[in-house]
Amino acid sequence: MKQVKIIQAEFLLQQKNRLKIPHFQIRQGDFWVVVGSNGSGKTAFSLAIEGKIPVYSGEYENSFQHIQQFSFEKQQKILEQTFRERNNDSVSPDDFGKTARETILNGSRNEALCDQYAELLGITSLLDRPFMHLSTGESRKILLAQTLVQQPDLLILDEPFEGLDQKSVQDWQQLLERLAQQTSLLLIVNRFNDIPTAAKQIALLDHCEVILQGNRAEIEQQSIFQQLQYAENAMDVPLPECTEPTQKLAPNTPHFELEKVTIQYADKVILDQLTWRVLPQQHWWIKGPNGAGKSTLLSILTGDHPQSYSNIVRLFGRQRGSGETIWEIKSKMGYISSQLHMDYRVNCSVLDVIISGFFDSIGVYQRVPDALRVKAMQWLERINLAPLAKKPFRSLSWGQQRLLLITRAMVKYPPVLILDEPLQGLDGLNRRLVKSFIDQLVKHSGTQLLFVSHQDQDAPQCITHIFEFVPKENGYQYVQTAV
Structure with a gap:
């Protein structure tokens, strides 16, 4: 034959x-x-x-x-x-x-x-x-x-x-x-x-x-x-409406502004004179090899890095350390990483994972209004997981779990969504699935995306700008380009 x-x-x-x-x-x-x-x-x-x-x-x-x-x-x-x-x-x-x-x-x-x-x-x-x-x-x-x-x-x-x-x-x-x-x-x-x-x-x-x-x-x-x-x-299907008014940021104010930021421990310099401005409606892909400083940069943006106070770091228009609390900063962000996924050990139901996003909690520990349950089910229907609502979270495939956690981070429509290596650990099929959903989120919301990955094939189509750690003789240079 x-x-x-x-x-x-x-x-x-x-x-x-x-x-x-x-x-x-x-x-x-x-x-x-x-x-x-x-x-x-x-x-x-x-x-x-x-x-x-x-x-x-x-x-x-x-x-x-x-x-x-x-x-x-x-x-x-x-x-x-x-x-x-x-x-x-x-x-x-x-x-x-x-x-x-x-x-x-x-x-x-x-x-x-x-x-x-x-x-x-x-x-x-x-x-x-x-x-x-x-x-x-x-x-x-x-x-x-x-x-x-x-x-x-x-x-x-x-x-x-x-x-x-x-x-x-x-x-x-x-x-x-x-x-x-x-x-x-x-x-x-x-x-x-x-x-x-x-x-x-x-x-x-x-x-x-x-x-x-x-x-x-x-x-x-x-x-x-x-x-x-x-x-x-579902690419053109709108997302569920938000349950409460979304946070509005100043339209012309950079969401993140770093001027000549240097982070070092003893003699080891992690970031060296880094200057970067992130304007509204820009969707950035942060890329670079392992150990380049991507995680350190993210910790500055999320308000977690202690050396931010000794640098010029403005988050949502305010100098770090000028009186804002860490919770005020984090309330403006959704954040998902492959490490967070690994650490998500609460084996609640699929529906409760979505509901927990409304309370910024890991798991659900309080009475849930019926309106929130309805809204959570709308999100599950939007990602085609409604039939699994009562299933344990950990019974889902790894890709379905990642999709669910990204959805959980979006239910309150944060001004900024940070995805740190969101495709790490996924096979080709699930990478394609999650990438498609990321593009849908950006298309149908006003949320700004910061996407971190060192794999060239991982970037979603919605990216407008690239921040790249490029190796040089002593450390890295920071190359910023519009797509």
């Missing part, structure tokens, strides 16, 4: 990056769908299946004889070539270039096969029209027919729905169902909603690694898959 089989393989990409495929097998008659967001490595994956990028380690076997790829990029190149051929003084204004039939045949003489696929794709009436006069959806079907006339035994379709309206996408999904009866298919999309009902197998790609794959019926039963599918559809 024809197949592509990959076992524990890494494929070498540009700039020493690698595509990781623990195992993958597509056989004759299969219809696979690979889902991956922008930058996940979808194009590299399709090239790896074709055998067009080098195998760094592991096993790659291919017994298909004629793999063909169809992509949005391929369509763009052909359209550009058609335009160049027309944009020529020697071409008559009445000459509109190749017809759709000539484009499909592309030098071949197999008219019968052209007519066969034109009928299958529903484009017979377009064959004698100039290719350049066709719509985006029509020209894409013509180019797919061109690919099919070459009689592939494995057809890879990379983002064929890109740029099409909803009706065209539905037509294409029905078309792929018919194609799946004739050839092996590998469809690559960036949305769960684009998975055709006829697909038999599903894989999930994230940051150049296959993180989930298998039989569709089994994959769709996994709670993490359902959670990710929900997250995609």
